[in-house]
Amino acid sequence: MTTLRLDRINKFYGTLHILKDIDLDIAQGEFISLLGPSGCGKTTTLRCIAGFEAVSGGSIAFGGRDMTRAMPEQRDLGMVFQSYALFPHMTVAENLSFGLEVRKIAPADRERRIAQTLEMVRLTGYEKRFPRELSGGQQQRVALARALVIEPAVLLLDEPLANLDASLRDDMRFFIRDLQQRVGITTIYVTHDQGEALVMSDRIVVMNRGVVEQCGSPREIYERPQSLMVADFIGQSNTLTGRVTGREGELYVIATEDGPLRTHGAPGLAGEVRVMVRPENIGTAPGDNTLRGRVVKTTYLGASCLLNIETAAGSRFTTHAPADSPLAPGSEVTMGFAAHKAWAFAA
């Protein structure tokens, strides 16, 4: 069942076209990430959903009801802000109580729900603290609890982990995802961190310059990008330009400067295409596709070694080698990768 539907959302700031025909259907209980570089329109999209920005065109429906012109307070959603935006003059319990009081929940019920929610975010015992007396991670969990305690239809998260340090951020990813699945709440998560989006989401919406570049599961986005922007933005990738010259079963044969390659790819490709191979899928033994090159640079990463390789035709590749690899700059290498590990998309 669809919880939230965005239908051809457009947004202008003066003459600047910020959002262009954003379409999105979000199912009950889904965790959706809006992912993209800064200025891509992801936060604006979230604010349009929340009602803090009026859309210039298109419609927004919650559970089948049109809410395009509704005030934020009428939309039944919980929101976690990048700055947490806790009420600094209220205790943790009062912060949580705010939304319940607005909803005229009876005091006894209020207390029970506050206690339950605080337990859920592991902050039992912090009821009487003020936000300034809590660490960043604790404030973050209070913000999460405050948004969840009202049991909204949709939870909106605006880069909630951006202000935390790296190790805490990793913990919080799993914490939020786990919490979301236990509560079963429909969630929209804005981030510019592809790692976060990959591990947390059911579906990722990759945005760039106000348009949706691609929408799909983390696996689809990572393994089958539909554009160079998606291939480059999510993970590391090697891309080659080429031209489709034929089919071999379900594979494409693509002519490149480095010779013909066999890949799978988006259906119906013809003419100019790009071929993408992830560094971890390139081996140093011949495979379905074999290329020869010379090591330009090696970088020790601890668990492995990063190789920069240049082919005779001048294409540059990065790939991983074991940390104890004897390859040094200048050595000749053979690179091989399987046809089903390479992916072609329209150039």
Place this chain on the structure above:
Amino acid sequence: MTEAVPLAPPRRLPVWWMILPAVVLLGGFLILPYASIVVMSFREASTSAVYGDGFTIGHYTEVITDPFVWGIVWRTVRTAAIVTLVTLLLGYPVAYHLARTRSRWASLLYICVISPLLVGLVVRTFAWLIILSNSGMANSALKAAGLIDRPILFLNTPLGVTIALIHVFLPFVILPLLGNLQAINPEVAMAGRSLGASRMRTFFKVTLPLSMPGIQAGAILVFVLSMSAYVTPAMLGGTKGRTMAVLVVQYLVDNFRWPAGAALAIFMAVLTVSIIVLYLRLTARAMRRLP
């Protein structure tokens, strides 16, 4: 091998040097004269000099028991309270708008806010004299609109003084509030809305409590300035709009009663401080929870 030479500890500039000029200025030109006024208020009156030789508390008892003085005290406090309240009500929306707007006209509005400070007080008060006179712009506009038959007496009444003081002191409430409101994270108000609270509720439960420090600063500033304002009530107030500051000057200059005038001035200062302390006590609850 070279021998390790112990490094000289870095020389620190003594910090008190930096506050010395301000201390000299305040001590020499505020505290000393103030002390001499306190002393003067206890001296006996004299007809041939500023004050006589002996000491007395008679000026205080005279000032405090004089119903005429209390009439003016009441009028001064009332005028200052009304001016404070009205400037807060008028200034808050302006400060809020200035703090939140992203318009390119914002700096123009900001200049408008501080522009009254760029024109001399006497000049502005003369302008009010013209506007508020019986045949002035205010009365002719009201008459043209059919709201009044006979002109409202603005001049030589507390009303005219109040109107002019509100105009003079509006920037003093807007500026501290502006700084305070700009420091409040706009996402906090958005959080209130997202939790289901209307604009109004969010304002009264979130924004207003958080802006209490700005309200405090602006209110105290305007109240103190209104209590001690001289030029405006002297020029617009006549006898019916006379305030404490005007009365003090009359004691000193017109009646040449320096010790009694000094006692009146000290009495007024003590009264002002007492009212502010009382005000702070009453609002302490609202301030306690703020960071």
